[in-house]
Amino acid sequence: MKSFWTDRRWLCVLPLYAFTLVFVLGPVVYMVAVSFAQNEAGTGFRWAFTLENFAKMRDPVYVQCFRESFTLALSTTLLCSLIGYPFGYCMGRLGKRGKRLMMFLVMVPFWTSSLIRLYGWLILLQAKGVFNNLLIALGLINEPLKILYTYPAVLIGMVYGLLPFMILAVYTSVEKMDWTLIEAARDLGASRAKAFFTVTLRLTLPGLMSGIILTFVPSMGLFFIADLLGGNKIVLVGSLIQDQMTRGGNQPFAAALALILAAVTTVMLWAYRRLTGTAELEGML
């Protein structure tokens, strides 16, 4: 204990702990507490223990909302993996200059607000937008397609927004690959494809898994993409929470929804650690 008083280095990390305590742990505790409080129309809520906020979620409307969010998050993650893995893989196999250029291109979108970029998609996808004009000009369709304010539009927006995270996560693990191992596999009789599936894929799996977490978790909560490109037709848990918090005025219910969402995320993270045996997320920026 003597060292605790003589060695004052612990003082340096104190602000960090204080910050975490006040701004991370505090709100979470508050949220958990509110989720068990009673809603009171007009005045907010009353500190009285109740489970009704959670019971309310069994309503088919909300169950449907969770299911839809989950399906969208899953499809987003799947598409991001299918596009992002080959992308990140190829990027990792480029030369030094190629890598730098691709990294630049992947990072460019982050320089603009994601909201502004979504308005860009609005212009691209609308009935008389760039995308439809192109298809008509090519003679592929006669009538403009209705893409905007549909499920596909939301999916496009989600994949667009989250793809860089998948790419970077995969790229990081591909970059670390020792390619001599692939040569060894080929030398021992594996075809290109077999070497990929038995060695490369297995060794880059941590990257892919990080990418999956980095796309799945946010896509459960991203509400503004669905609001903008889905035209309020697709209600996700994220939008629901925002709605209950602001317009609906049911803060305890919003807190309960957020708590369940956080629980799902935590389960996902736990599953990730069990599956890959790694504690840290690769490609976390």
Added chain:
Amino acid sequence: MEINAGDVMLELRGIVKSFGNTEVLKGIDLTVRKGDFVTLLGSSGCGKTTLLRIIAGLTEPDAGEVLLEGKNICSLPPEKRDVNTIFQSYALFPHMNVAQNVGYALKIRGVEKSAILRRVGEMLALVQMEGSEKKTPAQLSGGQRQRIAIARSLINNPKVLLLDEPLGALDLQLRRQMQYELKKLQKQLGTTFIYVTHDQEEAINLSDKIVLLHDGGIEQQGEPNEIYDHPHTSYAARFVGNANILQGRIKRIDGGAVLLENECGTMFAAWDGGKAVPEDALTLAVRGENVVISREPAPDAALCGVVEANTFAGGMLRIPVRLCNGGEVIITRQGIHFDFSAGETVYLRWEPSAAVLVDREEAQS
């Protein structure tokens, strides 16, 4: 050395390879006999690893042919070639245990599981690693990883095993032991080994045949004692025998000996019976242990010089003697006792048979 067509395991014809503007291999022709332990010896950058990768199919040559038992395998991908490689870094799969690593070649070919396990057990016994099936590469020492890499690449009974400086990462003592074991293994299995190294001692200890590569070409090839005793070039003499290279003009040819002369005196070399014009400048190679040193000039032939220092290393004394023309002769002696001290003027001589003429333009027989 004539070789029957049936005895030839591997043949390289006119292998050329460039990386960018650098020509790494400048037309290599090489024949490897069945069951031989052949070493590709050379300093770093001489193209020896590239040559090995071309045989394995991991690098494509710009020109030339690779023939395995008479069949051109140049168009075959590495997995279709009946050769296996031991990589310098061993390249064990980190996500597989020892048994999975060793059994990989069989699993990829769809061999039945029980058969794989049996064969893995045999291979591990061969490299004295029984019972290590469940360990991961990370749990093994460098020497153990080496053994597993050997087992993994031999499980499929390749016709040729390629080894890329496999002992480079091991410490001296372990390296000596592994040298011995590799040689024993090669004799026991009768597999043709092609071994890449920059260590001439290793090459001499292990090889049936040494191929000395220099600057993208074959400098000399032959049995270890042949290259050691009869180097054709000053490079070969220096690299394989650590020989001293000296130049002089012909003064006299006398039966089996030639007397050469330069600014510092005269010296003998074995006469190779080649073409010679008096006053021609010739180059000779003489190894340090054959140089006789004395304080008095010898009556027949001697070079004059000054002892610079003497250093003891690896059980040997190494004494550099500076000649009056700026050249240097390094004398080696067993043990630690040496009667001459630095700064002393000395005379060097050797028997005609101890020095070989090198860098002769006409073809060597």
